[in-house]
Amino acid sequence: AQSVSQHNHHVILSEAASLELGCNYSYGGTVNLFWYVQYPGQHLQLLLKYFSGDPLVKGIKGFEAEFIKSKFSFNLRKPSVQWSDTAEYFCAVNPCMEYGNKLVFGAGTILRVKS
């Protein structure tokens, strides 16, 4: 079945460490890609998105993601994490071959940043 995979379910980092969260998808053809974040007790918020153009996308709060088409990947990165980045991160894909605005989510990665 076609899907979205996030490699790590739990990640623990110290403040100032670099972050990379993996996301792979199995859809062929054109895709739109998203990273959402859910801070403790809050709703899902969009971090960044990729539709076309420059495969390196900058988002809010210093996050960026790189779309590598050949690897079907859209990994999320941040050079130096803060305690306030503790949250659950979700990768989502909108397969353009499907009709309409439908998101397929990965299982999520829980990030805990130790102060």
Add this chain to the structure above:
Amino acid sequence: ETGVTQTPRHLVMGMTNKKSLKCEQHLGHNAMYWYKQSAKKPLELMFVYSLEERVENNSVPSRFSPECPNSSHLFLHLHTLQPEDSALYLCASSQEYLPITDTQYFGPGTRLTVL
């Protein structure tokens, strides 16, 4: 404030009860979505409404019955649920269902427990 509100935030119901979840968006969007987030599973799309018409039913059992009386409100009517239906139910909206590049904005969710 995301512009998408959901009530109630928590709901406990028995298997013979009938209850409804409500979603309201204050963003002037034309598309609304119901997602289900079960423990240790990815977010799953349930229903999509575009301009008050249902455009997607993702093989959801008939004990879940959506209603979209206008473009700002979306309901999920629940009856004779099973304990495995316990989950977080998230509502989202986007400007349009097409184009598929529109960002979806999420509400805080309703945590449902079926006894």
